[in-house]
Amino acid sequence: MPTFTDTERTQALDIIDALRHKIGTALLPNDEEKLRRILFRNHAAQEVSRDTFAINPIITALKTATLAVEEIGLRRDGLIATILSPFILNHLLSLEEVEETFGTPPRNILHGLLRVQELYSRTPVIESDNFRNLLLSFAEDMRVILIMIANRVVIMREIRDVTNLEAQRRVAEEASYLYAPLAHKLGLYKLKSELEDLSLKYLDHDAYYHIKEKLSTTKRARDKYIADFIDPVRQRLEAAGLRFHIKGRTKSIHSIWQKMQKQRCPFEGVYDLFAIRIILDSPEDREKMECWQAYSIVTDMYQPNPKRLRDWLSVPKSNGYESLHITVLGPEQKWVEVQIRTSRMDEIAEHGLAAHWRYKGIRAGGGMDEWLAAIRSALEAGEGSAADSREMMDHLRMDMYEDEVFVFTPKGEIRKFPLGATVLDFAYQIHSRIGNQCIGARINGRNVQIRERLHSGDTIEITTSSQQHPKRDWLDIVKTSHARNKIRKALNDMEKEEETYVSSKNVNDGQHPQPPSVLRGAENGNDNGTGAHSAADYVLQTDRLPRPSGLGDDDVLVIDCNLKGIDYNLARCCNPIYGDDIFGFVTVSGGIKIHRTTCPNATQLRQRFGYRIVKARWSGKGSAQYDLTLQVIGNDDISIVNNITSLITKEGDLSLRCINIDTGDGLFKADITVRLGDTTHMQTLIKKLRGVKGVRAVSRK
Secondary structure (H helix, E strand, C coil): CCCCCHHHHHHHHHHHHHHHHHHHHHCCCCHHHHHHHHHHCHHHHCCCCCCCCCCCHHHHHHHHHHHHHHHHCCCHHHHHHHHHHHHHHCCCCCHHHHHHHHCHHHHHHHHHHHHHHHHHHHCCCCCCHHHHHHHHHHHCCHHHHHHHHHHHHHHHHHCCCCCCHHHHHHHHHHHHHHHHHHHHHCCCHHHHHHHHHHHHHHHCHHHHHHHHHHHHHCHHHHHHHHHHHHHHHHHHHHHCCCCEEEEEEECCHHHHHHHHHHHCCCHHHCCCCEEEEEEECCCHHHHHHHHHHHHHHHHHHCEECHHHCEECCCCCCCCCCCCEEEEEECHHHCEEEEEEEEHHHHHHHHHHHHHHHHCCCCCCCCCHHHHHHHHHHHHHHHHHCCHHHHHHHHHCCCCCCCCEEEEECCCCCEEEEECCCEHHHHHHHHCHHHHHCEEEEEECCEEECCCCECCCCCEEEEEECCCCCCCCCHHHHCCCHHHHHHHHHHHHHHHHHHHHHHHHHCCCCCCCCCCCCCEEECCCCCECCCCCECHHHEEECCCCCCCCCCCCCCCCEEECCCECCCCEEECCCCCCCCCCCEEEEECCCCCEEEEECCCCCHHHHHHHHHHHEEEEEECCCCCCCEEEEEEEEEECCHHHHHHHHHHHHHCCCCEEEEEEEEEECCEEEEEEEEEECCHHHHHHHHHHHHCCCCEEEEEEC
């Protein structure tokens, strides 16, 4: 199907002519001719594909541009970007061509539209506040959002009689939960109301036409009631010398439907179907005073409901809305909502941003107010064509959410985090178990560490390991209190588990409590194949632990990757000595205890606390001496004890520390503790003890 039918071509030319008159002198020389060449050049126009509803996207773009100019107040740059958007989104025109032909501002707006299209393609989950906020931060330029709202209004008008009802429903749902709230946030109340009504029409056809029919059948009676209510009010306001006009407005179909749902009542049960609006023609310095004067007149005539007073005059809404709302009991004991505002306030309420350039002195007090004030100043450029103001508009960005980032899960779900949050924060928000076992992530397909910061639009996929467990330094990595609390809980649980295990297995070495120390995880730490965590992942942070009793100053132990000078203790449960096969165990307090690989507790330690195991080996001999306990079993003979002690005292490279003897059934059992240099001396001693007459067995404890 050709892009333009004869009817559509005529329609497009008519819209362009109308736009020329609406936008006046805002276009630069030759802008119109350049746009015409792009719109109607055959090779491009034939390739612009129609949308799901077979609607010509170029006609939609022209109608969107008209709406954006009339209702929102966009000028030259926004107009050009809107008209060219179908060609950019269909990749029939490059951003570079746009910049060369029309300048940088339209190019930047179109770049934002492309980014938003990419955002849509990356997630199926857009029914959330998080997506709306991500959309605002992703668009970069606020005009992108304004164009999107105008475009959705045009599309909703066009799809009234389409046959693809599923697509119609999908578009209507997006208008309801995404575009209408955005329009409300930006003060575009007229467009917001139209989006809501059309959404209800497509999503709940019966409810929409039921209310519409009821409104139609009650119109004559409603108009008469409004006139009867207004006439005496008008007389009193004129008598007070106020300049004004009054409008009676029936509430929107969607608004009535919401009241029926909220109050769980039929149409007849909605008591405030219409609102009376008193619009004062007041000088700016008398606005508040005259609004409250009118309020006083109305409430003197009709009984007010104090619970229904809404004072957005003293404190305007964040989007600039100013008005007094009061509900009063009118004739026939019917409740009527009365809105009191000035002409300036009414213009802003009806047209939102488009009205800001006409009026000065709008309050600005942080956040959205400041943003809207900046928009007002920028839109003034359309009237005065001031170069500085245009430049401000070009650089205006969606920075309302600069303290937050919005990222995707692999399934397209959006999560919100404070600025500076890391991969580890993301893992803990998904699930505490995922956080506890996190070893890194893939961000947009790239492998990163747990410290990597998140940025809006990132897609995060967490990498876990069953051998990974929380470390104290993680508290310095995370930004959110949720993750910090989960890490603290996991660390506390680990401490309790270890204390219970040590108590039940008698692993406690009986030494005095060690001074506190912290081992911080290195950025490149990973689990090795044995399940032991590399000691290169640790750096001693605070007080150094004392050396084991009897050791000299030599570095006789190497912790894994040739790290020396790290303080340690020898575990009393297995009493390792120089030459034993050993491993290190990181205690809760942060110190390292050295165990023999044949330690009776080694298997349990590896199974339950494998993430705290570090490799260790002996280095140069040095002058260190080690306590060793041997168990000797022999015949119960007083001479055997003398022979054993005599043998030990004659050995010049060791010393006897203590001996405990137990006898019974003709046998004696002795635990002998000696101090010696290494396993070679130990094997020599064991061999000699086994040679003593009456000794049956010698073993190491």
